[in-house]
Amino acid sequence: MVGNSETISYVDNGKLCQFHGGLILEHHKCESMARPLARPLLPEYLRVSLRLNRGNVSKPVVETGDKVLKGQVIAVPDTPRGVYVHAPTSGIIMEITQRPVASPDADLAPVVCIRPDGKDQWTPRQAVAEPFSLSRQELVQRIREAGIVGMGGAGFPTHLKYQKPAELLIINGAECEPYISCDERLMLDYPHELLQGTRLLMHASGAKEAIIAIEDQVGRVRSVLEKIIREKHYPGIRVVKVPTIYPAGGEKQLIKVLTCQEVPSGGIPMDLGIVVQNTGTAKAVRDAIVEGTPLIQRFVTVTGDVVGEPRNFEALIGTPFRHLLSLAKTDDERLHRLVVGGPMMGYAMPEVGTGIDKTSNCLLALSEEITRHHGPLMPCIRCGECVNVCPQELLPHQLHWYIKGENLEMAREHHVFDCIECGACAWVCPSQIKLVDYYRYAKAELRYLDYKKAKAERAREQHEKHDRRLERLKAERAARRKRHTQRLKDPASARENIAATLERLKQKPAPNRAGEPASISPEGDKSKDNTAETTDNPESSNRTETTPSGKDNNPA
Amino acid sequence: MKLSIESAPHIPRPISVQKVMGLVILALVPALLAHWWFFGPGILVQVILAVGFALAFEAAMLKARQVPLKPFLTDLSAVLTGILFALCVPPLAPWWIALLGMFFAIVVAKQLYGGIGNNIFNPAMLGFAVMLIAFPREMSNWLAPRDIAIHMPGLWETLQHIFTGGLSQSQVAYDTLTQATPLDTIKNGLRQGQALSEIRSQPVFGDFGGMGWEWIANWYAIGGLFLWRQRIITWHVPAAVILTTIAFSLPFFLYDSDVFLSPLQHLFSGGTLLGAFFIATDPVTGSSTPRGKLIFGAGVAILMILIRQFGTFPDGVAFSVLLMNSAAPLIDRLTIPKPYGTKGQRHG
Numbered sequence: 080m081v082g083n084s085e086t087i088s089y090v091d092n093g094k095l096c097q098f099h100g101g102l103i104l105e106h107h108k109c110e111s112m113a114r115p116l117a118r119p120l121l122p123e124y125l126r127v128s129l130r131l132n133r134g135n136v137s138k139p140v141v142e143t144g145d146k147v148l149k150g151q152v153i154a155v156p157d158t159p160r161g162v163y164v165h166a167p168t169s170g171i172i173m174e175i176t177q178r179p180v181a182s183p184d185a186d187l188a189p190v191v192c193i194r195p196d197g198k199d200q201w202t203p204r205q206a207v208a209e210p211f212s213l214s215r216q217e218l219v220q221r222i223r224e225a226g227i228v229g230m231g232g233a234g235f236p237t238h239l240k241y242q243k244p245a246e247l248l249i250i251n252g253a254e255c256e257p258y259i260s261c262d263e264r265l266m267l268d269y270p271h272e273l274l275q276g277t278r279l280l281m282h283a284s285g286a287k288e289a290i291i292a293i294e295d296q297v298g299r300v301r302s303v304l305e306k307i308i309r310e311k312h313y314p315g316i317r318v319v320k321v322p323t324i325y326p327a328g329g330e331k332q333l334i335k336v337l338t339c340q341e342v343p344s345g346g347i348p349m350d351l352g353i354v355v356q357n358t359g360t361a362k363a364v365r366d367a368i369v370e371g372t373p374l375i376q377r378f379v380t381v382t383g384d385v386v387g388e389p390r391n392f393e394a395l396i397g398t399p400f401r402h403l404l405s406l407a408k409t410d411d412e413r414l415h416r417l418v419v420g421g422p423m424m425g426y427a428m429p430e431v432g433t434g435i436d437k438t439s440n441c442l443l444a445l446s447e448e449i450t451r452h453h454g455p456l457m458p459c460i461r462c463g464e465c466v467n468v469c470p471q472e473l474l475p476h477q478l479h480w481y482i483k484g485e486n487l488e489m490a491r492e493h494h495v496f497d498c499i500e501c502g503a504c505a506w507v508c509p510s511q512i513k514l515v516d517y518y519r520y521a522k523a524e525l526r527y528l529d530y531k532k533a534k535a536e537r538a539r540e541q542h543e544k545h546d547r548r549l550e551r552l553k554a555e556r557a558a559r560r561k562r563h564t565q566r567l568k569d570p571a572s573a574r575e576n577i578a579a580t581l582e583r584l585k586q587k588p589a590p591n592r593a594g595e596p597a598s599i600s601p602e603g604d605k606s607k608d609n610t611a612e613t614t615d616n617p618e619s620s621n622r623t624e625t626t627p628s629g630k631d632n633n634p635a
Numbered sequence: 636m637k638l639s640i641e642s643a644p645h646i647p648r649p650i651s652v653q654k655v656m657g658l659v660i661l662a663l664v665p666a667l668l669a670h671w672w673f674f675g676p677g678i679l680v681q682v683i684l685a686v687g688f689a690l691a692f693e694a695a696m697l698k699a700r701q702v703p704l705k706p707f708l709t710d711l712s713a714v715l716t717g718i719l720f721a722l723c724v725p726p727l728a729p730w731w732i733a734l735l736g737m738f739f740a741i742v743v744a745k746q747l748y749g750g751i752g753n754n755i756f757n758p759a760m761l762g763f764a765v766m767l768i769a770f771p772r773e774m775s776n777w778l779a780p781r782d783i784a785i786h787m788p789g790l791w792e793t794l795q796h797i798f799t800g801g802l803s804q805s806q807v808a809y810d811t812l813t814q815a816t817p818l819d820t821i822k823n824g825l826r827q828g829q830a831l832s833e834i835r836s837q838p839v840f841g842d843f844g845g846m847g848w849e850w851i852a853n854w855y856a857i858g859g860l861f862l863w864r865q866r867i868i869t870w871h872v873p874a875a876v877i878l879t880t881i882a883f884s885l886p887f888f889l890y891d892s893d894v895f896l897s898p899l900q901h902l903f904s905g906g907t908l909l910g911a912f913f914i915a916t917d918p919v920t921g922s923s924t925p926r927g928k929l930i931f932g933a934g935v936a937i938l939m940i941l942i943r944q945f946g947t948f949p950d951g952v953a954f955s956v957l958l959m960n961s962a963a964p965l966i967d968r969l970t971i972p973k974p975y976g977t978k979g980q981r982h983g
Contacts, residue, residue, distance in 0.1 A: 098975070104646075462918040
């Protein structure tokens with residue numbers, strides 16, 4: 080592995096690298112940044128999803144009708160990768176039911192529906208006065224108990240990133256997707272909290288250096304943060320502006336820009352000794368440790384061309400989309416598409432009643448005009464613009480052709496698993512092909528095929544093992560039979576054998592109830608031996624009585 | 636409220652196939668005008684004929700394939716094929732050259748392979764190559780460029796010649812109008828044992844290439860640079876064609892400048908620059924990986940020079956492009972770029 084002192088020296092020199100391709104997009108961030116942060120009034124109900132990060136579902140520990148306090152645990156993980164879920168406010172559990180959740184597939188998952196009682200009454204909180212006196216493990220444990228996941232969008236459980244010590248912490252404030260401004264808002268409104276969180280994460284990871292990466296178009300953020308860093312003498316934290324090129328905020332791209340290193344294909348930043356964390360996550364960690372507040376609220380941008388007053392909200396997890404949309408004065412008549420996330424990677428939701436979850440950074444309400452296609456869907460003309468813009472240096476059009484032809488193994492050979500699904504290729508496609516859909520399909524299909532293959536492989540191994548065992552048993556039986564026939568051929572040992580059997584029969588209390596296990600078990604092995612022989616050896620008629628019992632005892 | 640649940644991207648995208656084709660056509664306009672200036676209005680008639688036939692064949696085939704007509708007729712790809720073909724045929728070529736050429740281009744090379752995006756061979760070049768092989772006489776009777784022409788045919792004479800094959804009312808004989816192309820002149824001269832320096836002293840030659848031709852070639856290059864600026868093409872193919880043409884022809888030229896054409900002559904003659912910027916850059920039939928494009932362009936240049944110097948045809952752009960078309964899928968397979976994170980550590 081590369082020395083990370085070297086990693087950091089690049090930043091010291093102020094030298095940044097470039098990733099391949101990328102797009103320059105219209106930001107559309109000013110709309111929502113023009114208004115200050117707002118905290119919405121309590122909605123009528125909260126819908127808290129228990130499914131986070133790719134199918135990990137937490138187990139509810141409350142029941143319908145229970146009264147819960149703000150911050151109380153309502154669901155616990157049943158795997159080490161799972162996360163805790165807390166009640167965002169005090170109230171009554173109305174129901175725990177399967178509902179569509181804010182995820183790309185809008186799939187059904189368990190959702191806890193809470194009716195707030197309006198008191199917003201906290202459960203006792205455990206604040207830590209001296210957070211730096213905690214050990215790394217204690218810190219990570221507290222992060223886990225606070226239910227913190229990556230708040231940039233992927234929702235990776237935060238505690239899993241601190242299993243090994245790292246050398247560099249990157250706080251990702253580069254919101255590269257248009258329209259979203261919740262990180263910028265957070266950095267401007269909570270700079271102290273962000274920096275405290277950064278220091279706590281440095282402590283948790285053991286990293287001596289931290290970089291807060293922001294896009295060069297976000298005006299005041301850098302000076303605000305640097306002023307605090309100077310005044311408080313926070314060592315090792317630097318604010319670095321990166322060029323505003325989509326997807327500069329992608330984890331892999333950001334690492335490339337800041338350190339000139341590439342995360343190995345199929346690997347994670349930790350392979351380079353780097354941990355990347357979203358700004359929101361850093362603040363959530365600070366709140367969890369310093370205040371004892373679990374992750375029950377987040378910054379969310381509500382914007383789009385049908386939103387009358389675009390702005391950022393600090394909203395409770397589970398707040399229904401509808402509530403936020405109406406607070407932002409959305410024109411319901413013109414609302415054509417409701418996107419969770421940004422316009423490049425976000426997913427359209429089928430209904431407005433769903434609640435935001437820990438990863439929902441933006442609600443984008445768009446009209447039909449803006450989502451309309453530029454031209455008709457056409458076949459790929461291999462123009463290669465997707466190749467030019469792909470930040471992962473893939474061949475998106477070739478992948479598309481292979482996947483279209485169901486040649487999925489060729490898609491694998493063309494590195495489909497390195498695709499980060501940023502959507503740059505789909506955006507520049509003159510044929511208006513939804514390229515990312517193809518890659519998602521191929522990845523899912525290949526994973527399933529691999530799973531099936533692995534299963535078949537396991538079954539085959541089992542079968543072979545079984546066959547081998549049968550063969551071995553057969554060989555052993557043959558060997559025993561051979562031994563026995565030899566013994567029978569030898570008159571002396573045959574006589575001895577007969578004598579021994581007669582002796583045994585004499586000792587039996589009831590010969591006609593042959594097969595009492597008790598009579599044979601003391602000689603376990605030997606009797607088994609006999610059994611094996613007798614079945615194939617009709618000559619030894621005097622031993623038939625023992626046969627059934629021997630068979631029963633045979634563990635095979 | 637019914638919400639649309641289409642997948643990302645959710646914001647308008649900047650470009651369409653129609654726009655790509657439209658920009659390529661736009662980039663060809665200066666060269667078309669230069670063509671008109673040097674060789675008279677024949678090119679305009681040829682463009683109209685070829686585009687008309689191309690659209691007619693396209694429509695008929697789409698109908699036969701039961702594919703919706705509108706998106707595919709308005710994508711301008713057939714129009715572009717027609718224009719590229721027209722730029723390659725002699726201005727006074729009979730009308731049925733365009734008809735047959737477009738039949739092979741649109742019906743055979745494009746639609747029978749599955750229409751736009753699915754064709755293996757460049758339609759315009761395939762149509763042109765078939766015509767060149769089948770009707771060499773009609774395809775090689777070029778007009779003399781304006782500066783040395785005894786008589787420039789007007790629109791009426793042009794139409795008359797294209798549709799009737801002769802000039803009944805004209806005092807000018809056909810033979811005085813037409814002249815071999817510069818590359819034809821070279822080929823014939825070399826066959827007769829003349830030295831290049833001798834051949835090049837004929838009036839049909841200009842500073843680098845053929846008179847008039849070299850200017851049209853310039854406009855192709857300028858149109859191509861426009862396309863590069865517009866991100867419709869990348870630099871790879873034109874750079875590879877041009878640099879390979881120079882690099883590959885230079886040793887021959889230095890070895891014997893009486894038999895082998897100079898690099899500049901190669902560049903500014905025939906279809907070299909048209910090929911470099913507009914034909915070999917055809918995305919559908921060319922290579923699509925960055926390294927593959929370099930190989931593809933180099934291959935076109937090398938084959939073109941070999942055909943010009945050692946083959947029977949005076950120019951080789953069409954044939955070399957078609958040959959490389961057939962190699963493009965293999966080139967793509969062999970030049971898959973290494974994605975992010977697979978190149979090993981750079982500072983390790």
